[in-house]
Amino acid sequence: MSTVTTVVIPARSPIRRLWYAAPVLAVLLVLPWVAEQYQTILLAYGLVMAIAAIGFNLLLGYTGLLSFGHSAYFGVGAYAVALMVKYLGVVSMELHLLGAIAASVLVTAIFGIACVRYTRIFFSILTMALSQVLWSLAFKFFWVTGGTDGLRVPTPTLLGVVTGKGDKTAFLVHQYYYYVLGVFLVCVAIMWVIVNSPFGRALQAIRDNETRAQFVGIPIWRYRWVAFMLSGVFTGVAGALWVPLNGLTTPDILHWTFSGKIVFMAVLGGFRTFVGPIVGAVVYNYLESYAVGYTVYWQLFLGVILVVLVLSLPTGIVGTAERLMARRRGPR
Template sequence: MTTLPAADLLAAGRDAGGSPWAGRLRRAALPLAFFVAVLVLGLTMAPANVLELQYAVSLALFAVATNLMLGFGGLVSFGQGVFYGVGAYTVSLGWMHQSLSFSEAMILAPFLGAALAVPLGMIALRTRRLYFALLTLALSQLAYVIAENQTNFTGGTNGVFGAMVPSWLLVPRNSFLLTLAIVTVSLAILWKVLHSPFGLVLRGIRDNRERVEALGVNVYAHELAAFVISGFFCAVAGTLFVVYSQSSYPEIVDWTASGIPVFMAVIGGMYTFFGPVVGAFVYEFANHYLIEYTQDWQLVIGVVLLAIVLLRPDGLAGSLSAIGERWRRRRDRVPAGPPPAPLPPEGGAS
């Protein structure tokens, strides 16, 4: 059984005629429009809102990096908060212990995340499916208790607060632009990775692990590579949390925090590249305004998650592409048949 992510499916359909450049341009149109919209919004909004937008942008990277494993590798990790935490704590602890400058820490953090992902991935990937999800959850909680209890090193429950970013970054617009630039470059790299032969093999493993294994592919090595790449970019997202909040504290690495990028991917659509980006924006803005207007944000988020996971497992992006498909069919006057909406890989490796 082969399932292609919605974006690819649609792109493939549209690329059938016309030059490759036209297809490439059309495929880039939507992300580009989104990027420009975010940029314009960030440059024109009030400073308080810019900060919120900046946070959503950084979470988008966290969600896409997590989805590299979740949607493309079929590896359900509830432990990506560990690497997010490595990113955030590298910057804040580097500042607190006066061992690293801000820029040094920003560069070092992703590599620390990737380096930590090697042993953790080697352990976690020994397990499969549900055990993998629960073991990564345990790793996240382990990171949490370490961050909480090693008070002398990590600041304990209160975490680290202070002037850890250079003063030019305290201007909301500057920190927004830096965040947007880092996230855009990171997403471009992740896009390249997922559309390389490596990304294709990864999807193959998700859909039919046994067949890929039989073809002589080292499944373990590919999954470990995905784990390490994801750890790298989750750490990048973590450094951006410090740029946003000038702090780091244990709650950003516990298992519910690790669940958040997973939920974003599920909300936005885990079988597309940009689905998690949409999910991150929806989740963060909903969260922000819900907390402001109601005490029952947990209830609302719970109901929304439940509705999506039970009714539309391919998330908002899946719904959108289904609507788009219906619209195109009406335009092209193609007789209605069963919609070719991408289905989640049932029963296959996950």
């Protein structure tokens, strides 16, 4: 395993990093007031997927486990919200998020026990098989889940006061967009703390050399299990946020090809970096939306991009950008 190129994620001080983030944040904040409504909604989708992608990347980028089953946790979050609306009549977004977190903790805890004992291809296939169990249940138990028709979800109440009564688009573009942005920032902050904590360092040690990590005294399975749960919970939160945007949840988001999209996002942005999956998710979302609008052969377009990307730019957008910047600064 020593031949694998392991890029140490540079630990510059978070304060300096914030300087880079400030202008981006400013753009994100003013966007609903200057851009078209469609653009804002697209970006909201992108931010939601970014939460899923950073969750996914805790496993791929930091723990070295490629999950092909993250659709399961995204779907669990989404269906938890839809079922809460259907059976309990809950409309509060905060309760939805709590419900999604509880549901995804439960599911990832069980799946995790099974999955973390394996690495490499077996881990990928096992996560995929388990996610397909949920997909087939959502698909077949139509009297609960609505089958392929899915479940409709009305606009929720935010913070107990803001409701989407009236113009739904305006609600999504303003109130809901800022809500997503807020949750997104909180998620990014939490993930930043996780990956820079001793726990996060231990995960990277496991990724780079499992045997050595074990010798140092890291309980590998338990750490992987916790990482698995954290990763799934972030993705579950993303699923819960996604439902009101989409207005509907269908079994498609549980299918393993949806997991493939999440993997695509992380690789597109660069899974060896912290911000890579965020950039990848937003860019992927734009690519897919425009490709779908432009041609029925959008899969072909995205497939070619993926193949070319993996062939020529395996470090993704952010990884390549960092390399170019480092080259410009010259050797230090």
